[in-house]
Amino acid sequence: MGDPREDLLHDHRLTAAGLMMETHAGLLDVFEPELAARGLSASSFEVLLRLARSPDRRLRMAELAAQSTLTSSGLTRLVDRLEAAGLVARQPCQTDRRGFYATLTEHGLETVVAVLPSHLATIERVLVGVLEPDELGAFLGALRKVRAIVKPGSDPAVAARA
Amino acid sequence: MGDPREDLLHDHRLTAAGLMMETHAGLLDVFEPELAARGLSASSFEVLLRLARSPDRRLRMAELAAQSTLTSSGLTRLVDRLEAAGLVARQPCQTDRRGFYATLTEHGLETVVAVLPSHLATIERVLVGVLEPDELGAFLGALRKVRAIVKPGSDPAVAARA
């Protein structure tokens, strides 16, 4: 009983972190089959969506890597696949011959847009719609606070000052 | 301007889901190097911790797979590595000769316990301590609600009735 290890193993902070991990995994389990029905992985969707929201629907490889959950080399290989699928095209950068833009093709844009109605409905069903309005606000506020710590610079309001 | 696609691409539900994904990725980026310093991946830590909290510090492979984020075959391979590292041992099940228990070794328990002080401090620094007490409570409550939808049966209070 009095084993002090037991206290460590049941610390409430482990529960909090575990809850975050489990919820994330559960959300992915719901999202992935739906995206896969359109031929997209979660990583592909993330990258295509970022491009779709960027000026001229394109981003430099390095910037796209920084914004995504992939490393630089992981992004190179993902863009290889997306390019082969005709969803993205590479364009050399005029002002820096080392650089490349990943540009969303019209087909890529159509693919993202096509998946959004059902994806948004799913987010509504499993995340946004599960919480009361003020509960959702508090939840998102808390997520922003944590993200500001673990991913400094990713908050638009902060990044704008850079 | 009036392109209706733009509305879809900037729907607030995408922001909510993206915030959840980014925060999770950021937390992992913080946790992983710290666990790696003790030779553990996030998956290894998750599995060892579950074993440490289970009766007799052991679980059937199938049950451990159900509780973790891995598939049955993924767990087999992870346990292979943990066994090679001397952190876990396999034991045949007496009442069902198809089954095996994954049992935490003393060395495995020591390893988990050794990593906990710094890991708990990190959780405090980037997650629990970042939020006000009532804010944390609301945050965890929201996570539980979402988890109950995307991972039905994982809530202890519900699972106990099964």
Next chain:
DNA sequence: TAAGATTGAATCGTCAATCTTG
């Protein structure tokens, strides 16, 4: 010398098939 991007080798995980026991 450093930065942008890519590649080779290796790791980790999945799916589908298999083997054994219930």
Next chain:
DNA sequence: CAAGATTGACGATTCAATCTTA
């Protein structure tokens, strides 16, 4: 035949090294 566990073949991602240009 179904369930528990494992294996073979494969896909996705990472690290370290490389190549080119700034």
